[in-house]
Amino acid sequence: MSASGKPMKDVMPSKATWIKDKIQEIDPEKNQVTLGNGETVSYKYLVVAMGIKLQFERIKGLPEAFDTPGVCSNYSAQTVGKTLEALQDFTEGNAIFTFPTPPLKCPGAPQKIMYLADEYFRKWQTKPSYYHVQQCWAFNICCQKIR
Numbered sequence: 001m002s003a004s005g006k007p008m009k010d011v012m013p014s015k016a017t018w019i020k021d022k023i024q025e026i027d028p029e030k031n032q033v034t035l036g037n038g039e040t041v042s043y044k045y046l047v048v049a050m051g052i053k054l055q056f057e058r059i060k061g062l063p064e065a066f067d068t069p070g071v072c073s074n075y076s077a078q079t080v081g082k083t084l085e086a087l088q089d090f091t092e093g094n095a096i097f098t099f100p101t102p103p104l105k106c107p108g109a110p111q112k113i114m115y116l117a118d119e120y121f122r123k124w125q126t127k128p129s130y131y132h133v134q135q136c137w138a139f140n141i142c143c144q145k146i147r
């Protein structure tokens, strides 16, 4: 994981001014934003791209569970490192792959790791049953047995 990252300063376009602060208020009437330190910055055009904030704490017990073996999430750089470890330690039982309630950062990610895990388990000849648990928009939880 550490080898896949780059410092922000190395990828910042040379003509951009990088303000190392957060925006706490946008005033579209005055075309200006207020930074965390209280300073204001004017703009001609504003592109808002704040992404999606992870909220693991909205699942009861999950933040604490990350400190125990076998629980990981590919959505965070802090928790993805445990994924390979979990696959390597997994020899039998049920593996459960969950799909977060939308909006989510990447709908492919939960499925991709399930397929990668499948390949890993086949390679190492473990034969677990595993389930893809999906919270759909319009339906209740769908639980699909993969193997």
Ligand SMILES: Cc1cc2nc3c(=O)[nH]c(=O)nc-3n(C[C@H](O)[C@H](O)[C@H](O)COP(=O)(O)OP(=O)(O)OC[C@H]3O[C@@H](n4cnc5c(N)ncnc54)[C@H](O)[C@@H]3O)c2cc1C
Residues within 6 Å of the ligand: 021, 022, 023, 024, 049, 050, 051, 052, 074, 075, 076, 105, 106, 108, 109
């Ligand atoms: C595991 C995983 C796999 C993925 N795989 C793919 C893939 O294969 N293909 C693909 O196309 N996409 C993939 N995605 C999705 C892709 O990473 C996201 O769609 C993309 O990063 C979103 O970019 P963004 O700039 O909108 O948001 P982000 O990358 O979240 O960036 C938003 C930035 O805004 C900052 N910010 C937030 N609030 C403030 C504020 N008040 N003031 C200042 N700054 C603020 C945040 O700190 C952050 O740096 C994946 C995502 C994950 C998690």
